[in-house]
Amino acid sequence: MRRAEVRRHRHRFYEAAVQNVEVDIDFVERVYRRLNGRLPGSLREDFCGTASLASAFAARRPGNLAWGVDLHRPTLDWGWRNRVEARCVEDSVELECRDVRRAAGPAVDVQVAFNFSFFLFPGRGEMLDYFRAAKRSLEPGGLFVLDAFGGTDSFQATTEHTEIEASVGVDGVALPAFTYSWDQLAFNAVDHWMRCAMHFTPEGGEKVSNVFRYAWRMWTLPEIRELLAEAGFDDVEVYGEGWDGDTGEGDGIFRRRTRMANEGSWVVYLVARY
């Protein structure tokens, strides 16, 4: 695959590298059902990009409704054509081109913000604005579910390579196997500002650098939990992945934690209740 092709298919490479929306939805449904005794029927995906998760939620059960909110119109348009239409859920998904702090849709059972997108907010003021808006747009009993990452490797410049298998998207478009490189280019210990980039190297092809670039603040769990509490979420749970001693990797099962060792790198879900 040529470089221009990789850039043209960048959203597909991104999704294959870092998203597993069915696993995220399984988690959200499991926790929501435990707390509310039923499955959620409505969901808003903030920072939705291609709306992959929103469209998968709508497709999961008849009657499910989903909203997606993102600032970037071209990505929303791509997601509508290649994810919402491909899953045949045009009647149960709405995409809104807007700042997540100004989203206007109806109150929902679950609001999610995944792949650490809320780290883009640089300070307490912006974050508090966002968390307060999230609380306003939840039904009573509703959940605000976020993810966060950290660990000793996270607060420094480093590069991590992951082999991704060939796959076929929901729209039937095939993607070759590729190497995904997550590059933490620079980390400033004074303000925790991090510059990062994603590079993709298709099997048998050349590396395509900086397909996506981000600058964000490395927020810590205590900071996030305190801001959620300040925004009015008085019950915030942290779920960490279990460890499989045989494979030396995470076991894919997220359990509630009040204590957690600070490994090299970790990812958690945060669940805030209305």
Ligand SMILES: C[S@@+](CC[C@H](N)C(=O)[O-])C[C@H]1O[C@@H](n2cnc3c(N)ncnc32)[C@H](O)[C@@H]1O
């Ligand atoms: C890393 S992508 C997340 C894609 C996908 N939802 C995921 O979980 O991987 C971040 C997205 O956030 C959007 N974004 C950044 N700031 C935003 C804001 N204040 N309001 C709405 N969307 C925003 C960008 O346009 C981009 O599509």
